[in-house]
Amino acid sequence: MTKNSGARILLVDDDLLVSETLSAILQRAGYVITTATNGDAGLKELQSREFDLVITDIMMPRMDGIEAILAIRRRNPSQKIIAISGGSLEVDLDYLKYAEKLGADGILYKPINTEQLLAMVGPLLQRPA
Secondary structure, X not given: OOOOOOOEEEEEOOXXXXXXXXXXXXXXXXXXXXXXXXXXXXXXXXXXXXXOEEEEEOOOOXXXXXXXXHHHHHHOOOOOEEEEEXXXXXXXXXXXXXXXXXXXXXXXXXXXXXXXHHHHHHHHHHOOO
């Protein structure tokens, strides 16, 4: 696996196992990961520092991913965002399509495998803002 230039990624997911798994995959690929457990906590992280990419779950407590995407887009229209979700396939696909229409640069349905994640993250980070 190619090492990346230390791009900073904010991973927002309330599921600890998903967060730890995706963090490990991304760290092994050379990315610097910060995690948050809901959209509200993610927005606080975005206020304190800049990230090259935000990966956010859709279904979370306190502030869901749709609300987070809208808030991120208001603050920084060029922020790169990937929306992720899992659970009920039909419902989550609807939410993911909605997230994409609201400004997510990419969508991934859980469970997410390593190749799928890195195939989306790498090219997205190389794209101009």
